[in-house]
Amino acid sequence: MSDYQAFKVELTDHIAHVQINRPEKINAMNAAFWSEIVEIFQWIDDTDDVRVVVVSGAGKHFSSGIDLMMLASLANELGKDVGRNARLLRRKILQMQASFTAVDKCRKPVLAAIQGYCIGGAIDLISACDMRYAAADAQFSIKEIDMGMAADVGTLQRLPRIIGDGMMRELAYTGRMVDADEARSMGLVNRVFADTPSLMEGVLAIAHEIAAKSPIAIAGTKEMISYMRDHRIDDGLEYIATWNAAMLQSTDLRVAVAAHMSKQKALFDN
Known part of the structure; x- marks a missing residue:
């Protein structure tokens, strides 16, 4: 396994623990995040010793979503021509979509362990996972609507199959915050744990159970x-x-x- 800027990756007992590792930036998804996650999940797919994946975030929060500095950098690349700007933006959006499609298409089960903020692009990420588990302090929001844009990296395509069309529309149109108990009641997460240590213990126990199967x-x-x-x-x-x-x-x-x-x-x- 390589050293990564945005992640920490460990393999123990057939379980790959993929941890977003930018706690000082609330695990915001910077440019390195989007390229490294593709590389990591290609390694996971190619490595037979990996049977299950756990995705988590270091520190107090799972992730605050896309790094605004990255968006600002992209804005600086835009010029005066609308057609060329549209071509650049479309290419960038498709590249970012591919990052989470790599998670979705992974042949191994992917479990998300979520504490604290899970906002914007983080919803896109957990929507691409097989199962989601939360600590009691978890907070979820499809925040893109408050940024004046439609979510474009997978939430609007995958989330209706998880929580249903009507509830997804409410959350996408309002951007309101959802706590762990409501997330559990709507089926966004499978289970809620009291705190982050018990969350990780519980999710890893489920991962070990899956890893023991054929x-x-x-x-x-x-x-x-x-x-x-x-x-x-x-x-x-x-x-x-x-x-x-x-x-x-x-x-x-x-x-x-x-x-x-x-x-x-x-x-x-x-």
Whole structure:
């Protein structure tokens, strides 16, 4: 693993802990953040020893979203020609979208552990994760509306599938703050923990439980769930039949059955 400007990355017991590491800037997403997250998740996808990912933020807050200094720097690149400005902005937006698509498309389950502020671009990030967990002090806001813009890095596309269309519209139109309990009630987070230490302990326990399962079975399960976001039920049934025609021949199935029958813990290869 390389040294990163915006992240700290550790691999322990098949769990990659990807921590946004700019606590002095409330983990604002600077230019390095957007390029490094793609590199990190490519490494995660390519590394068989990684079975689960936990994304967190260092310090008191998960993330305050896009670094305003980065936006100011981008504004300085704009000239007088509207067409060329539009081309530049569109290219930059697509690059930033690709950063969170790398999280969404990751073959391994991605769990977000959220404390303190989770604002703007941070909502885009957690929307691309498989599951979200919060400390009691977590606060969420689709803040872009208060900046005079529409969220453009994934929130408006992914969040309706998590919390429903009507609630997403309310939060996107108003930009209001949502606390941890309300986030839990609307399905934005799976569980709320008392504080940050218990949040990390709880999320890592869930990650360890997932990491103990067959990597082949977990990958297939995630692939099928993701596939069904954009396909009909009969398409999904056809796909899983074709997928499992190969995957059911994996040694993992025999290992799991033997462990179940002998009441032993199954141990799977990467």
